[in-house]
Amino acid sequence: MPLVEFTPNLASQTSAQACRVEGATVGESLQAVFAKQPGLRSYLLDDQGAVRHHVVVFVDGAAIKDRRTLSDSVQPDSEIFIMQALSGG
Amino acid sequence: MSTTLHLGTRKGHFAIEKNGKGWKVAHSSFLGVQVPMLLPDARDSKLHAAVEHGHFGTKIHTSSDSGATWEERACPTYPPKPEGTPDILCPMRQTPVPWNLEKIWSLEAGGADEPGVLWCGTIPGGLFKSTDGGASWNLVESLWNRPERAKWFGGGYDWPGIHSICVDPRNSKRVVLAISCGGVWETLDGGETWDRYGKGLVADFMPPGQEEDWDSQDPHRIDACVTDPNTVWMQHHCGIYRSKDGGHTWQRFDNGNPAVFGFAVAVHPQKPETAWFVPGVKDEMRVPVDGALCVMRTQDDGKTFEPLRKGLPQEHAYHLIYRHCLDVSPDGRTLAMGSTTGSVWISEDSGDSWTRLSAELPPVFCVRFEKGS
Numbered sequence: 001m002p003l004v005e006f007t008p009n010l011a012s013q014t015s016a017q018a019c020r021v022e023g024a025t026v027g028e029s030l031q032a033v034f035a036k037q038p039g040l041r042s043y044l045l046d047d048q049g050a051v052r053h054h055v056v057v058f059v060d061g062a063a064i065k066d067r068r069t070l071s072d073s074v075q076p077d078s079e080i081f082i083m084q085a086l087s088g089g
Numbered sequence: 090m091s092t093t094l095h096l097g098t099r100k101g102h103f104a105i106e107k108n109g110k111g112w113k114v115a116h117s118s119f120l121g122v123q124v125p126m127l128l129p130d131a132r133d134s135k136l137h138a139a140v141e142h143g144h145f146g147t148k149i150h151t152s153s154d155s156g157a158t159w160e161e162r163a164c165p166t167y168p169p170k171p172e173g174t175p176d177i178l179c180p181m182r183q184t185p186v187p188w189n190l191e192k193i194w195s196l197e198a199g200g201a202d203e204p205g206v207l208w209c210g211t212i213p214g215g216l217f218k219s220t221d222g223g224a225s226w227n228l229v230e231s232l233w234n235r236p237e238r239a240k241w242f243g244g245g246y247d248w249p250g251i252h253s254i255c256v257d258p259r260n261s262k263r264v265v266l267a268i269s270c271g272g273v274w275e276t277l278d279g280g281e282t283w284d285r286y287g288k289g290l291v292a293d294f295m296p297p298g299q300e301e302d303w304d305s306q307d308p309h310r311i312d313a314c315v316t317d318p319n320t321v322w323m324q325h326h327c328g329i330y331r332s333k334d335g336g337h338t339w340q341r342f343d344n345g346n347p348a349v350f351g352f353a354v355a356v357h358p359q360k361p362e363t364a365w366f367v368p369g370v371k372d373e374m375r376v377p378v379d380g381a382l383c384v385m386r387t388q389d390d391g392k393t394f395e396p397l398r399k400g401l402p403q404e405h406a407y408h409l410i411y412r413h414c415l416d417v418s419p420d421g422r423t424l425a426m427g428s429t430t431g432s433v434w435i436s437e438d439s440g441d442s443w444t445r446l447s448a449e450l451p452p453v454f455c456v457r458f459e460k461g462s
């Protein structure tokens with residue numbers, strides 16, 4: 001089961017907690033996360049379900065390519081890391 | 090008079106309270122996070138805050154204790170864009186207008202006879218309505234789907250936005266709103282249907298022949314008199330206007346002293362002939378005239394405008410007062426004003442004199458009295 005982890009910045013704003021979920025794609029994995037932590041969805045995805053402009057999703061150290069439909073594949077032992085894109089404060 | 094004032098700023102919410110020693114910052118919330126809009130709802134004493142995270146989007150939080158504690162509530166969300174729906178392109182830049190919440194730009198309570206109704210205006214131009222006190226929101230598609238939306242465009246922001254929502258105290262189903270840039274709109278049935286108005290408005294910045302196009306007007310802010318809602322004052326990009334028929338037709342005033350450009354307007358709640366503005370140098374400059382900050386008041390229905398300067402900095406003062414940063418209390422005498430450079434002033438004599446509460450706050454985005462207090 002892929003491991004999903006979050007930037008501490010997000011954890012400070014929400015109750016985001018690292019978790020293992022079922023999923024063959026980034027989208028499936030995140031939907032499984034949202035099933036457990038529904039309040040997280042709007043922090044990561046925009047109204048149309050795409051990754052927010054200032055959020056980055058890494059799979060095994062590489063930023064995902066499909067930020068709109070989240071179709072990048074993940075392996076059972078993948079690590080998905082979600083962080084904020086660097087931008088001004 | 091109101092004794093609690095709420096500020097939404099670039100770095101959080103600040104509650105300011107009056108005690109025996111005057112007005113003081115009492116507490117803050119969401120420190121470090123943008124709070125573009127607040128709504129103290131006099132009907133149930135709830136305080137709603139739009140909290141805009143730089144990375145994680147906008148959320149709405151609600152407090153039952155004037156901002157001491159908060160609970161995250163539902164946030165307006167644009168519905169999935171229907172498959173095959175063509176993009177609306179910004180008429181100026183020919184780029185697609187987003188179907189996403191970019192910013193909450195106005196929050197208003199429904200009428201006293203409709204508890205639970207809240208209105209939310211957004212960038213990129215969607216209006217949302219809640220009928221359950223903010224537990225859920227729905228896009229008002231009757232306005233979003235109007236073909237005229239294709240003519241709306243952004244002003245200071247990239248996309249058009251609804252910044253002013255005036256619910257008629259006599260008839261809660263009648264709501265007038267203003268869009269920058271997209272003119273003045275009215276519903277008489279609680280948002281089921283809409284018509285736009287604007288006779289008399291002139292957008293000098295438009296190409297020749299299009300200056301009076303109602304859809305291209307840039308009202309920076311409108312405010313209606315509480316006891317005479319047919320009187321609506323407007324700070325327009327190109328000047329000051331007043332309507333006597335609820336926003337259908339407008340009279341222009343070119344006699345602003347020292348200027349007719351600005352963003353904010355506040356109308357006396359009981360005296361429709363009295364309104365306050367904060368004039369500045371148009372329009373790329375956006376600074377006080379001669380670096381001297383003043384509030385401008387008319388008390389004679391626009392025949393004259395007088396600059397009010399007592400207590401305001403008059404040398405090298407480059408404060409900009411955003412459109413939501415001037416508010417008047419229900420008593421009609423207490424006013425508050427916040428600036429982009431983190432100053433907040435209070436007047437307790439209708440603007441004749443001002444006292445600065447702080448010059449150290451973050452840039453101020455909105456200023457609102459608790460009107461039930």
